[in-house]
Amino acid sequence: MSSDKFLDNKSLKKLDRELESIISRIGIDRKTQDEVFDKSTLNTFEKLISDRVIDILDFPISTGKEGNVFRAVTPEKKLVAIKVYRVTTLTFKHISSYIIGDPRFKSLSKNRRDIIYTWTKKEYKNLQRANEIKINVPKPIKTINNVLVMEYLGSANMAAPLMKDVKLKDPKKIFNIIIESISKMYKKADLVHGDISAYNVLMHKNKPYIIDFGQGVLTEHPNSKEFLRRDIHNIVSYFKKLNIIADENKIFQKITNM
16 A cells, blocks of 8 residues: 555544644654654654554654654553654755665665655664674664664663763773774674764663664775775774774774785
8 A cells, every 4th residue: 555545634634633742742843843744754653553563652862964763662662763764854965975886775766755765774774784793783673664663772761872972981992892893894794884973872781882874885885995984083083082092094904804
């Protein structure tokens, strides 16, 4: 059944009322509501609910350049995170460099919505790859259109904080875990994150969890080594402020010389 026919007018109005109630309760502003919850996204949420993937949209966790992340509750009362890529405002200046050259997405539509759906699917697949080799990442659960459901990281009271907002007890240990994760993804999953920084790492149970995998590329991508160098540079530069000194070139050589 096509998404535009999934809801009849009566069902859509009912969902609109439910969403308005949620939005009022959790305090989403009108701008966010208009940017995130278009009719197609409402249809997607309805499908997630009817498929019993989620039961309740709980509260917003974060707002990024490309999308918004919310906490939700499943019918089994388990907490999950839901990332919603914004269809109307997502910019495409950098997207093509990450998708073009990826053999998993050879035929890319020029339609804006289709590109966003591909980007969401790409993040899901990248999370799968990282999860299969036991890298600390949110476990992907489901993806439909511009919505990605994944493991929630945090406590019942609050989501896990970004690494940039945490005073690390053992910076050297965290640095080593992240570099080892970058290496393991490259060597065992043929995957490069492409945008690792202190803004894309969560601290959960005293461990770093890498997030935001939409731009991740396979090692056969023509720019994979350039992206790898950038990931290493970002992490080395951040930890240098914490008096952890490392040689970017040596790390790069060690990872790529298999």
